[in-house]
Amino acid sequence: MSIAATGQPVAVERLSKRFGEVVALDDVSFEVRAGEFLALLGPSGSGKSTVLMSIAGFVRPDAGRIRIGGRVIDDLPPHRRDIGMVFQRYALFPHLSVAENLAYPLRRRGIGAAEIARRVEEVLALVRLGGYGARGVDQISGGQQQRVAIARALIFRPAVLLMDEPMSALDRKLRQHMQMELKLLHREVGATIVLVTHDQEEALSMADRVAVLDEGRLRQIGVPEELYREPADAFVAGFIGQANFLPYDAPSARVAGFASPLGDALPAGGAPHCARPAIGVRPEDVTLHPPETPGTEPCRVVEAAFGGSTQSVLVAVGGHRLTARMPAGSRLWRAGEEAGLRFRPASCRVFDLPAHQPSSWSNGDED
Amino acid sequence: MKIRSTRRRFLQATALAGLGIAAGRLAAPAIAKDLKGSGVVIVHDGGGTMGVAQRKAYSEPFEAETGIRVVHQAGVNSGVQRAAILAGAPKHDVANISGGSIDGFAQEGLLLPIDYGWWEQADRDGYDVVPTGRFHVPAMLYSMLLAYDGERFRARPPASWTDLWNVRDFPGKRTLAAGTNAADGCTFEIALLADGVAPDKLYPLDWERAFRSLDRLRGDIVKWWANGAESVQLQIDRQAALGSAWNGRIDGANAQGGKLGTSWNQAILQWAAWAVPKGAANPENAMKYMAFMSRPEPQARFSELITYGPTNARAFRHLSAERTALMPTAPALKPLQIVQDYAFWNGTDASGQNGLKRAIVEWERWVSARR
């Protein structure tokens, strides 16, 4: 496919940026490998867009540098960076038709009319919008607009493609559909992609690797499984997937208020020293058993929800609450029942809780 | 085509003019004043029919005779003219300034003395109604008349300013010049005359009495007119049944089918003057142009074209009897009128203000007092 470009590696080195009092980026470094699909994930205001805008050249960082293909691009104006960008609200030119929007970057590069026409047709076909070229951009649907925005960012075969929450405006179904298409497209065009999102599901399902930002700092970067299995800190653990946090009493090696010690639930090597130690455990690593089962902590079911293939159970134990998730095939639990609780071996990790977090919490709800 | 031939004529004229000057130097003119010269003179243009009359009566024959090209430049109000002279860049070589303002210009040294050496003494003597001055030459005479709806008041026409105030016998809305026109509008004179002040006791104007008189008419005024066109348009449109208006405006309207009646009784005779501003670019040509305009033939020609009275009485010899009857200075009309006293208007009173300033300050106070 002629749309294919050779992806270039992107290196972000020690980037810092403040807006007045607000520290938007604080010493952020990461690398994106050539042709890789990286998701930038983080809560609102964490600095994701600022990273993207810095790469694209719309924000001039206070410190740090950015390389593309090994070359420092800090002094390159945006229009000479050869970076495709899909804006959050698409930024399609309202005074131009779909085809004109697509032709725009080619015109800027002085490409001949015939070649432009050919490539516009080609890319329209790629995003399955053949025949829509003559439409005004306000005469197509939201999903189609998004595809035009992506096509426009791809048509000039940029080595790097940046996308700022391109799917936030789409409904859930269309979003899932577009996520699949984008993944396919990535494979076809081969560009390096940086996708900004605050939707962890989107990040995990689409990206080769995910970088987690919080308050302007890079918390962790890695493949999705790694972030899920081995979160670097409580923030990542809580932000990616679900987790229960319980205060940890280091001397007795047990959860504060628990009768029995954690035993093999803790990974080998024990807990590092920290100020506010807490254990974090995923709901699927919590199992429930009939009351009085040996090696279990006595607890009471507060709420149980049937979810098709799984059931989620909220239990009260030792003055805390936590969520357990089990296959629905096993026994179904009901509110008010007594039970025994156990953690799977090596499933608990010890984190140092930030001061502002309660010592015990669970982000039990979806999303 | 036209333009080109004009230009050729102009070139020939200037060539001749050069010779003329040389000849003039050799033999100083004794009787027939030789006005030949070269270059241009920029003169005030009154616009509309007035501008046409000026060109036909004065400028075209002047160009033909002297070879000096006349450039007509749109007229400006006296404030602009004064600013221009103060800045050293007057708008015209021959300016037209209303009689009410001319003394102020002269007192401030903004004008050049008129060079009467180019004139025939007889012509100078012919300025009988308003004599020539050191810094100005009366340009035209016109009169502020009582005008009224000729059809409505056919049976018993109003005959004096007092009738204008008589709402019972002459019903209908009135219009007078806004007081901001000061001397030019004549409203204060009219108000006093209507109140019974004898013409020879008119000046100095009794401001208080004038405003008391105006107070009585205030409710019947549909509008204080701001310019000459408005004064007659209000009557033609029948917004007003009676009012004051200039004789030239009334004649103009009636010539186009208007049916306005007039009364010359106690009409206020006014005049405007020609003057040469200090700093004028072509002062000598300006003096020549002024001398040319003083001659009876061009003056008669001018009065044929527009009903502004000749200022040189010798011009009447060249005017038909019917035409003469229309002039404000026609022998039959002259005695009915009151010549506006510009010395009063330019003089300073006890308050330290001249008449113009006083009129406007008092008018503003009066008009804004009751909103």
Next chain:
Amino acid sequence: MGALGLGQALSGGMAGRRHAGGGVAAMLAPALALLILGYAAPMGAIAWTSLHRGGTMGLAAYAEVLGSPTFFRILGGTLQTAAVVTLLCVVLGYPFAYLVATRGRRHAGLLLALVAVPYLTSILIRSYAWIAILGGNGLVNRTLLALALIDEPLPLVFNAMGSYIGMVHVLLPMVVLPIYAAMRRIDPALPLAARNLGASSPAVFATVYLPLSAPGLAAGGVLVFLSALGFYITPALLGAPNDYLLAQAIEVRVAVLAEFDTAAAQACVLLALVGGLMLLFRRRIAGLAEGEDIVAAPERTRAGAGLRRRTLGAMLQRAPRLRALLAALADRMGACSGPALWTFGLLLLAFLLAPIVVVALVAFSSAPYLAFPPPGLSLRWVEAFLDDRRWLEAAAFSLAASLVAAATAVAVATPLAFALARRRFRGRQFLWLLAVSPMIVPHIVIGLGLFFTFVTVGLNGHPASFWIAYTVTGIPYVVIIMLSALRRLDVDLERAAASLGAHPLATLRTVTLPLLAVAIVSAFLFAFLTAFDDLVIALFLSSPRGTTLAMRMWEDIRLEISPKTAVVGVLEIAVLVATMLGTALVQRLRRTGYRAA
């Protein structure tokens, strides 16, 4: 810093902070140079004049002005008139803009052009047309008398009503355009969202539509208020016998008394007062970027944050009566069904266009003088106009001077508006005030100051003096209109262009300017018409090398109002219609061109 710097500086999306300083300077320099030569220096001359009497420096003129109760009465009356006119314009213009923005979108261009048409006829002929319609013998009264609905003609003109009608008629476009622009910016989903959240239709209007359109309302209101302050010919021709406004007092002092010091002092007092008011309310009226350069902050959050600061809501909290009034208004408006709104809109258009119809009929009148209705139709006045070489020359000169000046005003004031809207630099507010204040100062004062300045710098009598003067009178319109348009422009579009490889100048050419095209055209039109209709400044600048059509018309009109002046009005409208058709055609061609591509 070359073209690149300028282009970069213009497109707000660029990071180029390093270049910003030079960029801002390049953006400001041309406008600043013209404003200094054509406005600041003349106003300096005026201020100097106001401080001198009889050759000695002092405050005599101010003492005279400020010591006169009459002056304050006139000033008060002027402010009151301007306020009433502003209120009327807002009350009439808001629903109309609402109609155009919501129900009439398809015909928006046409509707807005029709609103602007009154602007196109010379003030004198327009006023005459109103007299022909409203006078005792006018159309309205004659119709009502004929229908036996009244026994006596109604007093519709030569009273306060006449002057309000005349002023509202001309000033309405100034309030409709900015309000419409603000309304177009409102996300159509927002009213739906409010509806969905349980707001009744009047409540949607009061809580969503009104606050969101408030910036446009404020900008329009200010434009009208400022312009109304400088009016005096219309009230003098149509108003009550006792109407007397400040601009007239200043005019009389210059034109009749040639008393420049008190005229200058009065103008300075007015300028100080209005300038102070504007600085006080600049947040609401200026549309200047507050605080930060526009960079990463997403549009919606910025809009949200800005909203809180600017909402009428905050004001309303403090003014319960106003709130009640607005709520009542909202009730009416919200409940207004389509047909009612359309009826209102069409009536308003009829009001705006009626005098134009009169003017057009008069222009083709066969009568030897101005009469309405005309006894017959003929081309005699068109011919009279076309046969008069002096008028044609003046028309050509006016056209050239106004076109060049309007183009210059757009060219220099657009970058200025960009800088004001997108850059943060010291003295921004002052610069904004400087650029819009030529609207406040009566033109006779500007003319006087300009004349003194031009004589000093040796430009007196040079046609370039008209160019500078009319550029300066056009700049306020361009700045106000472009600022409001720039607030609507999504910076992401320019960023998108850059990311797609467009050089800053290419971005400017292919994205920014096309998106601002409508605003630029309307700014150009306003600047052009102000210049073309000017009479007062021309009086000062006139010379054998430069006499404008308005001066010729005035010359004529002083003596008699002839249908020839109506011909000029018709020609102006013809030019406008041609321009509009041309623009529409070009747009269509381009559009179809794209389609074909």
